[in-house]
Amino acid sequence: MARPWRRAADRPAQDDAVLPRTAVELVGVTHSYGDRTVLRDVSVVLAEHRVGVIGSNGSGKSTFARLLNGLVLPTAGRVLVDGLDTAEHLRAVRRRVGFVFQDPDAQIVHPTVAEDVAFGLHNQRVPAAEREQRVAEVLARYGLAGHADHPAHLLSGGQKQLLAIAGVLVMRPARVVFDEPTTLLDLANRRRVARVVEELEQDVLVVTHDLDLLAGFDRVLVVEDGRVVADGAPGETVGWYVARMS
Amino acid sequence: MTLLALYSPRPGALHRTPAGWKLAALAGLSVLLFAVPELPVAATALAVVVLLALAGARLTARQVLAQVRPVWLWLAGLLAFHLVVTDLATGALAVLRLATLVLAAAVVTATSRVAELVAVIEWLLAPLRLVGVRPGRIGLAIAMTLRFIPLVAERAGRIREAQAARGATRPLFLLLVPLLVQVLQLAHTTAEALDARGADDEAPPRPFWRRS
Amino acid sequence: MKTRDLAYIALFAAVVAVLGVLPPITVAVVPVPITAQTLGVMLAGSVLGARRGGLALLLFLAVVAIGMPVLSGGRGGLSVFTGPAAGYLYSWPIGAFVVGLLTQLFWRRLNLGWAFLANVVGGILVIYAIGIPFTSLYADVPLWASFTGSFVFLPGDGVKALIAALVAVGVRRAYPVIELPARQPAHR
Ligand SMILES: Nc1ncnc2c1ncn2[C@@H]1O[C@H](COP(=O)(O)OP(=O)(O)OP(=O)(O)O)[C@@H](O)[C@H]1O
Ligand SMILES: [Mg+2]
Numbered sequence: 001m002a003r004p005w006r007r008a009a010d011r012p013a014q015d016d017a018v019l020p021r022t023a024v025e026l027v028g029v030t031h032s033y034g035d036r037t038v039l040r041d042v043s044v045v046l047a048e049h050r051v052g053v054i055g056s057n058g059s060g061k062s063t064f065a066r067l068l069n070g071l072v073l074p075t076a077g078r079v080l081v082d083g084l085d086t087a088e089h090l091r092a093v094r095r096r097v098g099f100v101f102q103d104p105d106a107q108i109v110h111p112t113v114a115e116d117v118a119f120g121l122h123n124q125r126v127p128a129a130e131r132e133q134r135v136a137e138v139l140a141r142y143g144l145a146g147h148a149d150h151p152a153h154l155l156s157g158g159q160k161q162l163l164a165i166a167g168v169l170v171m172r173p174a175r176v177v178f179d180e181p182t183t184l185l186d187l188a189n190r191r192r193v194a195r196v197v198e199e200l201e202q203d204v205l206v207v208t209h210d211l212d213l214l215a216g217f218d219r220v221l222v223v224e225d226g227r228v229v230a231d232g233a234p235g236e237t238v239g240w241y242v243a244r245m246s
Numbered sequence: 247m248t249l250l251a252l253y254s255p256r257p258g259a260l261h262r263t264p265a266g267w268k269l270a271a272l273a274g275l276s277v278l279l280f281a282v283p284e285l286p287v288a289a290t291a292l293a294v295v296v297l298l299a300l301a302g303a304r305l306t307a308r309q310v311l312a313q314v315r316p317v318w319l320w321l322a323g324l325l326a327f328h329l330v331v332t333d334l335a336t337g338a339l340a341v342l343r344l345a346t347l348v349l350a351a352a353v354v355t356a357t358s359r360v361a362e363l364v365a366v367i368e369w370l371l372a373p374l375r376l377v378g379v380r381p382g383r384i385g386l387a388i389a390m391t392l393r394f395i396p397l398v399a400e401r402a403g404r405i406r407e408a409q410a411a412r413g414a415t416r417p418l419f420l421l422l423v424p425l426l427v428q429v430l431q432l433a434h435t436t437a438e439a440l441d442a443r444g445a446d447d448e449a450p451p452r453p454f455w456r457r458s
Numbered sequence: 459m460k461t462r463d464l465a466y467i468a469l470f471a472a473v474v475a476v477l478g479v480l481p482p483i484t485v486a487v488v489p490v491p492i493t494a495q496t497l498g499v500m501l502a503g504s505v506l507g508a509r510r511g512g513l514a515l516l517l518f519l520a521v522v523a524i525g526m527p528v529l530s531g532g533r534g535g536l537s538v539f540t541g542p543a544a545g546y547l548y549s550w551p552i553g554a555f556v557v558g559l560l561t562q563l564f565w566r567r568l569n570l571g572w573a574f575l576a577n578v579v580g581g582i583l584v585i586y587a588i589g590i591p592f593t594s595l596y597a598d599v600p601l602w603a604s605f606t607g608s609f610v611f612l613p614g615d616g617v618k619a620l621i622a623a624l625v626a627v628g629v630r631r632a633y634p635v636i637e638l639p640a641r642q643p644a645h646r
Contacts, residue, residue: 071438091446099442106435111392123444153396167443252525252535269536276540316533320542324597331600340598347540355525355535363524383459384520387468391521394472395528402476419621423628426473426505430633433469437462445461 019096021174021203022082023047024068029077031063038063040226041077046205048218050197052234053207054241055223061207064223065179068205069097082174095124098173098202102180104160113155113163114139114148120171138170142196158189165196178206182213211238254356258304265358266366272347272354279343285335288342295350303357313352314345321345364388378453386445390436398429463510466635470506470514471521474498475528493530496615499550500581500622503557504573505629507636512555519547545592549585556580561626561636568630573623581622582615 024046031039038060053061066072067079070086070093079086086093101107110116114135121131139145142162147155155163161181168176178197182190194213197204206213214220220237222230230237255261260268275295279288299305299313314321321341328337364385371381402425409421440446477494498518503511518528519539527534538547557580564572586608594604630636 066438069442071442091444094442094444097442099439101435101439103432103435105397106432107439109386109393109436109440110389115389119440119445120443151396152393153400164439171443252527272536272540313537316531317541320597324542324599327599327603331603336598344540344542344597348537351536351538351540355537358525360524360526367520367524383464384517387464387471387517388521388524390465390468391471391475391517392526394469395475398469398472398476399479419624422501422621422625423632426501426625426629427633429469429473430466430505430629430635433465434462437460437465440461440465450459 019082019084023080024082024175024205025078025080026067026074027078027080029067029074029079031060031067031072032075037075038226039067039074042226042228043077044221044228044231046219049203050217050219051203051205052214052217052220053205053223054209054211054214054220054238056245059223060226061223062179065099065177065205065207068175068177069094069099071099095171096174098168098171098176100161100165100168100176100178100181102183104157104164104184107164107167108152108160111151112148113144113150113152116152116163117167117170120167124171134170138166142166158185158192161185161189161193162196165193169200173202175203175205176200178204178208180208180210181206182208182210211242214238251360252355253359254303254305254309256304258302258357260298260302260353260357263357265354265362266369268354268358269366272350275350276347279346283339283343285339285342288339288346292342292346292349295346295353299349299353303353305353305356309356310349313349317344317348375451376454378450380450394429394433397432398425401425401428401432466506467510467514467517470498470502470511471518473501474515474518475521475526478528478530494618495530496550496553496581496585497618497622499554499585500557500577500619501625503554503559503580504561504577504622504626505635506558507562508555508558511558512551515551515554519551522547542593542597543589545596546585546589548592549588552588553580553584556584557622565630565636568627570623570627573626574619577619577622577626578616581619582612 026042026044029039029042030037042064053064055061063072067074067086068081070079070090073079073087081093081096084093084096108116110119117135117138118131121134126134136145136148139148142165144159144163144166147159152160152163161184165181181197182193185193190210190213197206197213198216206217208214214234217234219232220234221228222237222241230240275291279291296310299310300307321344324344325337325341328334328340368381368384371379371384374381402421405421405424405428437445474495477498499515502514505511506514521528522534522538523536525535529538538544557576560576560580561568561573564576590604590608591601593599593607594601597604
């Protein structure tokens, strides 16, 4: 029952909850911030389980990632997530695609750990009983169960990032996009996050400078100056990228 | 830095009274005290409030006095001023009135949970739906503020250290520009993270002038 | 309102709270301590503009009202809203709004001078114009008495307006929030 005053961008796709997970598709996507073009005519179809994106600073990786859940809309071209155009079905796309950022401090918005994890469930109107159960479950999975009522800012950097990930995964998105999830972490926590990514049953896309993270991936893209310049199995593309940089 | 609310958990009768009623009573009291400027009224009101603080809110006498301490210089100055310029009766009335209201407000604060007060604020703001405001967002805004307070303090400390490490002994206020730029960027990313988690899912209510 | 605006508003409410932690200077004769929090009022208006600046201070007052000790000296709760200096508190959202309004007005040619003017008018004149009569009515003292009582704050407030102006010009160059609708600032 679409409310008549909803803008086109908010129109829920009829059965977006049961849409099968097919692919993320960029069709001739160009993106500019003001008069600065950072992605130029990119077309790719991503159907693999785990996709990595690498490239130098400022090459447009984050912009690429942000396109996938409508944080950024293309200036030209279309982005389709399992057939849903991000410009038309913004809310449905955001429900399907979880997003984890680099800086955990920017993702934690509630004073205590459990409250923060529950935030997304509040937005989805999940009833209180189920909410509490799901929050407890996800906190236990990421080793935060003992911190449920602690102030979030007292956690360590690694714990904060796990909290941010928990806050996204508790919403059970069909896909998860990570933008440099390990950049601010020490070795132990990098491994920890790598394991989390590895164990996810969701389709994931990871933007990173941490090439070790991509070991078991199915496909890796190299972005340079707003274009996809290499695309293939991680063995080839990562090697090509490293050779090119040295 | 961790903030603790001024709520004081005790098994008092006033703790079980809904926050909305207490706030309404507080508002009523302030109107009464100014509408009826009589010494006996103010004196009775003060006595009642002290009684409520001790029996209803189960505050100790020390805690009650602590509530009045921040304004006590004011009260003394006010009384002295009136003794010189007007008369004792006017001075006593002004002082009693002030002390009563400060104490009554402190009692409401000590006996009401934060979540309950936020709910009252949201309820009070409900009419703003007519102009397109989502009152539910006030709770989110308050939570974000409480989360940002330690963050801003921490980032300020970090910038100060970085400047000191480079040998800069610059005045404190020169820290403000880099600090604000940094936390503004952070807030921008925070907003994106919130949207990615569905903060914008509820469409804002339609303002009345655009309803059919 | 966009979530981004909500985040900016919450951020400046937090900035005002953090400025309250800087130790206040108490002047013996006046019962109101001099704090850095009115600097926060000026900064909110200068950086966020009228609407968001005013809302940031309203939000800050809401946080005070629910019992968080975020006013300088660890004060908070409802009792500060019934105290004799409550008028100054009520004036903060309006002060920030006016600073923001003037900053937006001067935006294209904003330099230290114009920014200082905006902060003096919104951050000092408006606040005094509300706080002084409030105290006078509320504590039943004549206007002149309440007026003279406020003068000790004037030098401190002048310094704060100057700092706010410096910061306003600096932030405008580095991260112009007020211009935002047309061009988003860079993020990482
Ligand atoms: N909101 C914005 N407004 C204006 N320019 C932007 C914005 N976001 C990014 N840019 C610019 O677009 C270019 C690409 O940015 P992007 O964040 O996508 O790069 P990136 O590949 O993620 O870089 P990094 O590895 O440093 O994170 C950069 O030059 C950046 O400065
Ligand atoms: Mg990036």
